[in-house]
Amino acid sequence: MNASIIAVGSEMLGPTRTDTNSLKITAALEDFGVGLVRKSIVGDTLADLRDEILYDVERADILVITGGLGPTEDDLTREALAAAFGLEMEVDQSIIDRIAARFAARGWVMPEVNKRQANVFKGQTTLTNERGTAPGFHIETRGKHVWIFPGVPHELEWMIATYFRRWLEELSGGRARHRRVLKIAGLTESGVEEKLKPYYDAHAPEVPTILASQGHIEIHLQSDGAENEARALLAARERELADIFGNNVFGYDDDTIESVIGALLKSRNETLATAESCTGGLLGSRITDVSGSSSYYLGGAVCYTAAAKIAMAGVDEALIREHGEVSEPVAIALANGVREKFGATWGVGITGIAGPTGGTPEKPVGTVHIAVAWPEDVKHRKFFWQGPRTIIKWFSTQFALDMLRRSVLKRS
Known part of the structure; x- marks a missing residue:
């Protein structure tokens, strides 16, 4: 099982905004052993977004889209999904009522443009957003799962916790991805690589990830499966690496x-x-x-x-x-x-x-x-x-x- 992520928004193609939402989505996928194979940022252009959706859904089992669900003319994620999959949309009056009540609670009148956020897909699942005005969606098509969340970070986080993680947990059947990070000082990245040759030979084709940080090297291990089995495997790998690197290992995981x-x-x-x-x-x-x-x-x-x-x-x-x-x-x-x-x-x-x-x-x-x-x-x-x-x-x-x-x- 693998996944792709699309972050929607022309502002992230410029020099002032970065895509942080993908990191939150990736963390959820990683926790349940779903590998990420592609991550992209697409501007607010209907044809570009439709084409990226079609490209990704052909290559991944799960597609997660964040952003482009607002009330303005450049929020085109709904329209792109309809064009990509031939979906019909309808107006959900309950969403309009909820948005209007949200504005009224602040003493405001809901602008007419917010009614666009009540356009939902026929025959698909609409996800209530209790942190904002834009609903999310779970679309099942072509044997794939497409999840669509708002781009506002605190709204996204709530929807991931409320809907996405629970679905991933059911999908995984108790399997998850577990990680261990070893932190090494006093060696270069190439020096670490050379010392790892016996480890590579013993565990091919399993290859740990080596990352160079500021003044130290990290070795990232991962194991998918039931918690006890996965952690036992990581502990065994950790002991092997500790024997190889000795006192060069100064810490683990979040240690500094x-x-x-x-x-x-x-x-x-x-x-x-x-x-x-x-x-x-x-x-x-x-x-x-x-x-x-x-x-x-x-x-x-x-x-x-x-x-x-x-x-x-x-x-x-x-x-x-x-x-x-x-x-x-x-x-x-x-x-x-x-x-x-x-x-x-x-x-x-x-x-x-x-x-x-x-x-x-x-x-x-x-x-x-x-x-x-x-x-x-x-x-x-x-x-x-x-x-x-x-x-x-x-x-x-x-x-x-x-x-x-x-x-x-x-x-x-």
């Missing part, structure tokens, strides 16, 4: 690297302080995005100048004169200094050149030094990032967090 670090520090009753230069407080911001972070994050300093590094993190002025602010000794001094200043278990220091100006042949834009300090030792790494300022700052914090995570795990 900052939430994982927070849980690690809380479980060990350990604390953290940060000293940042080129990231300008982004590291501290990400750490404090986690609720309850005050139990382990003692504070941080944005040491953006040499004077600030000396005053706030206790960096020796001689180190800066000899090595420069962007250097291994200064990063280490930042990590050690801020840890001691706050009395924390862990200290993280970041210094670099985020650009686009400030680089030199010896220290080009994207040069970043990161250090992690703890009572027994300190670890340092030098990175070269390419990209705009925002990317360099983000990657610096991402890898600083991963260095901290690995150090905490190693120490324990």
Whole structure:
């Protein structure tokens, strides 16, 4: 069983509006193991919409259409469906009465154009919309199912929950699609792919989805079927992947690297302080995005100048004169200094050149030094990032967090 989605509206073909409704529909389909094979956006043109409907219904078992059910001249979804399938329409007076009552409750008179929304298809199912004026429809034709919902997001969400999910549940017979996401740090997408070869060989033609995100890689697993069986299969696959990637796996599903670090520090009753230069407080911001972070994050300093590094993190002025602010000794001094200043278990220091100006042949834009300090030792790494300022700052914090995570795990 598969499905297609059509989002109707010329506004989504321009630069100011995006189609978010398809994501909600896709989530419902995925939950019941129905694969999506096509998604399209069609403008408010009758012939284009009719042709897209006919194209999709030939290739999918289920077609879901959202939008184009309003009262204005450019709302043509009903007319396109009638043209595509040869359906007759009739006026449902109860819908007119309901819309009129809805306007009257607000002290308004219903405009005549709203009567267009009472045009329904003979012999097909009309779906009452308790969140708005436009009804939806469920059309059965040519052995296919066509579901039509309003484009207003909160109306769509209500109709998906009220009608579509219940129908999908009956259709699936208890089968559903279950997912597991493994999040990996410290490897490139191609590096992950290379390590997966034994897994591919063992489970062909089953292929997981690999996605590159900002500073980490995700492996998406899925299994269709009854819940117990599907989850058991996912757990087995997860164990195999954990053996392949080891500590490179930092989390699962909705985990972030900052939430994982927070849980690690809380479980060990350990604390953290940060000293940042080129990231300008982004590291501290990400750490404090986690609720309850005050139990382990003692504070941080944005040491953006040499004077600030000396005053706030206790960096020796001689180190800066000899090595420069962007250097291994200064990063280490930042990590050690801020840890001691706050009395924390862990200290993280970041210094670099985020650009686009400030680089030199010896220290080009994207040069970043990161250090992690703890009572027994300190670890340092030098990175070269390419990209705009925002990317360099983000990657610096991402890898600083991963260095901290690995150090905490190693120490324990």
